[in-house]
Amino acid sequence: MAIMNNNERIPSRCWCGKGIVTYVSKTEENPYRRFFRCEIGLQRKKENHLFKWVDETMFDEIQRMDEQQTRIVQELEDLRSSMRKAIEEEVMKHKNSLDVGCVGSILIFILNA
Numbered sequence: 001m002a003i004m005n006n007n008e009r010i011p012s013r014c015w016c017g018k019g020i021v022t023y024v025s026k027t028e029e030n031p032y033r034r035f036f037r038c039e040i041g042l043q044r045k046k047e048n049h050l051f052k053w054v055d056e057t058m059f060d061e062i063q064r065m066d067e068q069q070t071r072i073v074q075e076l077e078d079l080r081s082s083m084r085k086a087i088e089e090e091v092m093k094h095k096n097s098l099d100v101g102c103v104g105s106i107l108i109f110i111l112n113a
Contacts, residue, residue, distance in 0.1 A: 010061055014038035014050040022054060 011020045018039040025033040034054035041049030 009064070010057055011036050011050055011052060014041065016040070016047075016049060018049075020050060 013019060016038065020036050021039055023035055023037050023042075025031065025035060030053075036050065036052045036054060036057065038049035038051075041047075041051060
């Protein structure tokens with residue numbers, strides 16, 4: 001799994017604190033390609049203000065969200081497995097006693113669901 005940092009997200013501010021504006025490239029190399037740029041970055045090109053291509057940023061964001069969803073699905077599966085094991089242990093503890101009754105029936109129903 002790749003380690004993500006703030007540079008791989010959709011920007012909202014530059015390191016200098018200024019807001020981000022979306023521009024359209026007019027170069028021959030990237031005609032009509034959209035990019036994010038710091039509000040003052042165009043005037044102060046030597047200062048290395050934020051610049052990111054919109055398409056690359058969106059791809060990175062979709063990939064980050066996909067990885068996050070995969071982690072959440074795995075966490076849910078682990079939680080289900082853990083809950084199922086805990087319920088099975090409790091049912092086994094009380095299986096031969098008289099207090100299984102309604103609660104035991106519910107737990108067994110949940111286990112088989």
